Amino acid sequence: MSKTQDLGSLLQDADLFRTQGYINGKWVSASDGITFPLTNPATGSKIADMPHMPRTQVSEAIDAAKAALPSWSALTAYQRSSYLLKLHSLMEQHSQDLGTILCVENGKPLAEAKGEIAYGASFMQWNAAEGLRTYGQTIPSPYPGTRNIVIKQPIGVCGLITPWNFPNAMITRKMAPALAAGCTVVIKAPAETPLSALAMAVLCERIGIPPGVVNVVLMDKGDREAAAGLELCENPKVSKISFTGSTPVGRLLMKQSSSTLKKLSFELGGNAAFIIFDDADLELAVTGVIASKFRAAGQTCVCANRIFVHADIYDKFATLLTEKVKQLQIGNGLDQGITIGPLVNSRGVEKVERHVKDALSKGAKVLIGGEGFSPNNNNNDIQGEGVETCFYKPTVLINVSDDSFVSSEETFGPLAPLFKFKDEKDVIEKANSSEVGLAAYFYTKDLSRSNRVSEALEVGMVGVNTGVIAQACIPFGGVKQSGFGREGGPSGINEFQIEKVSFLT
């Protein structure tokens, strides 16, 4: 029997822990009372019963967002900016509680979860400033005495569909530019991590964001999730869908949105190549791989998925990496000193197991890890008998063959497969052989190679001598089947605006 987690008792401000959706400024259960259980992936304990909302409630949320649009969009950019700055400041103030909520529902260690809150808050700060600079243009006209004036306006109601791997930051990365631009939003939060979305709704309510401007709808995976997607994509009152998640769901949402020709921006899956050339600083490269590969237990879209190491340094690098991986502390993210938590659910563990098994069957060798893990849970939230937790040991594989599953599929788990290469051209070809192109990384001390390789990699983002690329001020996004549109940076807010031209005669 699993024990129930008393999340409220872990918080300084227990009011941030909500278990109802947020529509038109009201906290609401599913209209038919149906709920689904939310569990802690580190302990298997139930955290809460969450509303399993039907499509009609998604439609109500859209109506509320549409009704709130005229007055929100009529505010000055300065007024909207001041709301975002207040959210930024409240997020910083409540970072311990927001981090605890995130850690308990998602599994990432508390320090990392608090890091995500800081990252999430940075989108509020960046867009508070960026909203003030959505300049138009005056374009010289070919006709004497006339002028063409271009202004930017909010696109309208936006459907924001977000994943569980960054329960806070993937919401704020969309919500902040949308609100700054003057749009209103319906957030479809993921079933695995609804609480972080709701905690943000509490903060919106506290600072007086008017009812209907921000709405959060929730439901479990399956039929109602699909119905919510259909409603958001087909309802003509929604003007834009911003989605972060897997490539197959992106394809489906694009197809569904064709009926109303919505503006779309999609941040989809990755399969990042991480290349270590023979002139690289190996200590730095190991640090980079640890940061890129094992953040969020390997569950980020920009995680190193294929690590290509030059043949001349392959053995040395593998040894150094294994030593560093040994130092990672796996366990319940609430416990002191833990640096790697569980995967979000058992499906995540199964995928890592499948990739490891397949690689071994094709000749790979385990240097460390290669199996699941049962934590000795000394937290007050004690594991119940027969409760399923979701840990997999951080793993390094060598001699991985090019036809392994991990070569073509995103593992989304703590598996570092090392491939061997000899030639720059050859490794670039391999890196680019993926159908997705989100991020890539490489380590070298050669400046001309830095420019050459950066330009040759078919991705939206390149880390040169670093394994960490995310910042609010960069245009985050991919090419090929990693999606389109950019989040953050000067272009992030454009995704939520239209350009309108007036011909002045």
Ligand SMILES: NC(=O)c1ccc[n+]([C@@H]2O[C@H](COP(=O)([O-])OP(=O)(O)OC[C@H]3O[C@@H](n4cnc5c(N)ncnc54)[C@H](O)[C@@H]3O)[C@@H](O)[C@H]2O)c1
């Ligand atoms: N490019 C990026 O910025 C980025 C960031 C984070 C995650 N991701 C990608 O997301 C994937 C992991 O996340 P996931 O497993 O939650 O992805 P997912 O596509 O299964 O789910 C993402 C969101 O879409 C919702 N969803 C699923 N089916 C839907 C449907 N038919 N209609 C409407 N909504 C639907 C889910 O409930 C969730 O809220 C990975 O592939 C990862 O690379 C990409």
Ligand SMILES: O=CCCC(=O)O
């Ligand atoms: O998982 C994708 C988002 C990762 C990030 O923003 O660093």
